[in-house]
Amino acid sequence: MKKFFERFIKQPKWHNLRSTTPISEVFALDRGTPIDRIYIEHFLESNKDCIKGTLCEIGENSYSKKYAIGTASFEILHFTNDNKNATIIGDLTDLLTLPENKIDCFILTQTLNFIYDFKSAIHGLHYMLSSGGTALVTVSGISQISRYDMDRWGDYWRFTDLSIKKAFIEVFGENNVEVETYGNVLSSIAFLEGISAEELTTEELFYKDQNYQIIITLRAKKQ
Structure with missing residues (x-):
């Protein structure tokens, strides 16, 4: 009976949300800016004090160029040589393909979700950073499957702040890792x-x- 009254008092106002299909199946790209992009860019803006020196991203360098401070050089890591803009051909999970101690700031956004052996990728990230270098990383928690990635190389993981922090501490050390989260129930529903x-x-x-x-x-941070 108590549960009945709870449902009666707090009736959801479904409007057009009572549907088994989403309003947009492409993360709202057809309606505006995806919510996760707002969070990613807020994080990078808040940490641009370390986006300097030799910078690296996967596949492109748009965030590096947008948030770099002072004089910077730009590297692009790509898995194969079919990316004409790539300056480093390598695999984050294979240290033998990566340059050591080269990168002052590695911006790694929404990538580890799509790497099955993500712990080896964290080692690769640490290997590429110079002494005192910083990795700025974002990963998905609550999210739909990215069908584009799933059909090409795989969409493997969803993380929590605890799981990704523990994985990075194993490589970078406990005092060198800071983790934050973005989201609430409303923005989660909207994003999905x-x-x-x-x-x-x-x-x-x-x-x-x-x-x-x-x-x-x-x-x-790499000590």
Whole structure:
């Protein structure tokens, strides 16, 4: 009886959300800015103090160029040589293919979810960083499957702040890893439905509830 009254008092107002298909199946790219992108860019903006020196990203260098401070050089890591912009051909999970102590700041956004052996990739990241270098990393927590990635190389993992922090501490050391989260129940529902960031207020987007982790961010320093 108590559960009945709870449902009666707190009736959900479904409107057009009572559907087995989302409003957008492409992360809201057809409606505006995906919510996870807002979180990723907020994290990078908040940590641009270390985006300097020799910078590296996977596949492209758009974030490096957008957030770099001072004079910087740019590297692009790619798995194969079919990317004409790549300056390093290598595999994060294979140290033999990677340069050592070369990168001052590695921006690794939304990548570890798609690497099956992600712990070896963390070792590769550490290997490439120079002494005192920093890795700025984001991973998905709450998210739909990325069908594009699943059909090409695989979509393997969803993380929590605890799981990704423990994995990085194993390589970087406990005092060298800082983790934060973005998301709440409203922004999580909106993200899964494919509702764009423009359709939520700033307060709705940035209210933080650690039980609803859309994006987990991590700053790791190599000593």
